[in-house]
Amino acid sequence: MSGISRRRFLAASVAGCAATTLAGPKKALAAGSFSGYPDGMGVLVDLTRCIGCRSCEAACNKEQNLPAPQKPFDDKSVFDETFHGGKQKRRPDENAYTVVNRYDAESASKPVYRKVQCNHCSEPACLSSCFVNAYTKTPEGAVVYNSKVCVGCRNCMVACPFNIPGYSYSSAFDPVVKKCIFCHETRLKNGLPPACVEICPQEALTFGKRKELIKIGHQRIQTHPGRYVDHLYGEKELGGTHWMYLSSVPFEEVGFDPNPGNEPIINNVKDFLSTVPMVLAIWPAMFTGFHLLAKKQEGHGDHEHDVEEHHDEEGGAR
Amino acid sequence: MSAKQILITLMTALTFVMAVTLAQAFDDVPDQVSIDLMAKYFDSVEFDHEMHTELGEDCSACHHHTAGTGTVDDRCVRCHADSGEAATVSCRDCHVVDPFSAEHINRKAADVYQFHIDTPGLKAAYHWNCIGCHEEMDGPTGCQDCHARTPEGDAFYHKDAQASASAEGGH
Numbered sequence: 001m002s003g004i005s006r007r008r009f010l011a012a013s014v015a016g017c018a019a020t021t022l023a024g025p026k027k028a029l030a031a032g033s034f035s036g037y038p039d040g041m042g043v044l045v046d047l048t049r050c051i052g053c054r055s056c057e058a059a060c061n062k063e064q065n066l067p068a069p070q071k072p073f074d075d076k077s078v079f080d081e082t083f084h085g086g087k088q089k090r091r092p093d094e095n096a097y098t099v100v101n102r103y104d105a106e107s108a109s110k111p112v113y114r115k116v117q118c119n120h121c122s123e124p125a126c127l128s129s130c131f132v133n134a135y136t137k138t139p140e141g142a143v144v145y146n147s148k149v150c151v152g153c154r155n156c157m158v159a160c161p162f163n164i165p166g167y168s169y170s171s172a173f174d175p176v177v178k179k180c181i182f183c184h185e186t187r188l189k190n191g192l193p194p195a196c197v198e199i200c201p202q203e204a205l206t207f208g209k210r211k212e213l214i215k216i217g218h219q220r221i222q223t224h225p226g227r228y229v230d231h232l233y234g235e236k237e238l239g240g241t242h243w244m245y246l247s248s249v250p251f252e253e254v255g256f257d258p259n260p261g262n263e264p265i266i267n268n269v270k271d272f273l274s275t276v277p278m279v280l281a282i283w284p285a286m287f288t289g290f291h292l293l294a295k296k297q298e299g300h301g302d303h304e305h306d307v308e309e310h311h312d313e314e315g316g317a318r
Numbered sequence: 319m320s321a322k323q324i325l326i327t328l329m330t331a332l333t334f335v336m337a338v339t340l341a342q343a344f345d346d347v348p349d350q351v352s353i354d355l356m357a358k359y360f361d362s363v364e365f366d367h368e369m370h371t372e373l374g375e376d377c378s379a380c381h382h383h384t385a386g387t388g389t390v391d392d393r394c395v396r397c398h399a400d401s402g403e404a405a406t407v408s409c410r411d412c413h414v415v416d417p418f419s420a421e422h423i424n425r426k427a428a429d430v431y432q433f434h435i436d437t438p439g440l441k442a443a444y445h446w447n448c449i450g451c452h453e454e455m456d457g458p459t460g461c462q463d464c465h466a467r468t469p470e471g472d473a474f475y476h477k478d479a480q481a482s483a484s485a486e487g488g489h
Contacts, residue, residue, distance in 0.1 A: 049442075191419075197418060215435065
């Protein structure tokens, strides 16, 4: 009798596991597929227009009340700064939410400048990774964070595919993550462009609705044959970013990850995470089953117990 | 010879009319243009329009199709080959001062028949024209070659910031 019930139990648990596996992807679909806020704003960065004047860095510094820089903002020697054995160019940090870097790209006759800041992903990895929910993707398109709830765990720094969030290492008692917030508080939510866009003398930064910028980006590629690589970086990458890029040289030559994939980072774990509730539902039942079986086994095993005792006696006699 | 006299009279009249028209046209052309778009951080730029009109091949080099001298840009010729002189020729009549204001962005979005969806603002239009040509003709291209900075500008760029770390960086 107990053999049949065990078989039935095993069959049921196999069916349960199969149901979990099958239901997983469906759940994931229902949970995800966020295609971004329809009227979210963005910035189209045109690397062919940037002249490396660093005015955007100065504007950001002023707007965000950041500490004074080590060198004046019109000092071009910062373009020669490298870190980690010459491999790493300047990166945004707690004192600068944006930096401009110069690249002497192989396929360009003159230097190419690239501004680096948060790309304000449609589905931000930093937000997904934050367990205190410090991050918010606003309908205006900005990825902002609440430093009051930030516990400084730096998960977002690991999660960000663009290595953007900086950390206030200098603060001994309340270190928090720091990054570009699209000037959300002071400008974006009031319908104003971010400070860097406003100061740019070359309109290397075009501010507008993300969906319009995509049209403009493709139009530029089409109406200027030979000027651009036929790719609008950020339109699809990692689920789409609100800052997008046009370049005259292949993107890997100016420090971009050429193929980060088009899936948002959260999709790497969404399938797994969707099984967690199923595990929570099934495991109690499954282990209760195991437990009951084990109990029955105990009752069943009286005979074996006797034998063991018998052996022990034999051993003891020896 | 009455026919000859008529011809001479006509020619004279025509020349006179042309001279008057030309004089009127060039009356509108400024010798100097004062550009004070970035007046907060930089002194205004006194653009020597007269000198640049002598340098340029024709007005379209800067004024696209609006000056009535035709256009040579392949992208513009399709529609603007016979556009003639536009009612307004100055940069700021087409290139707006605040291209990223909510008002301008919404106006652009509402105008579904607008072909020029990517017209640069005034500041970019100036810089593209100036720097683009200056690079070709070895004109000045550095920021402060054209723009004298105000004290507020010096503060904005942190002119007095001291480099405490070496160029190698200290991370």
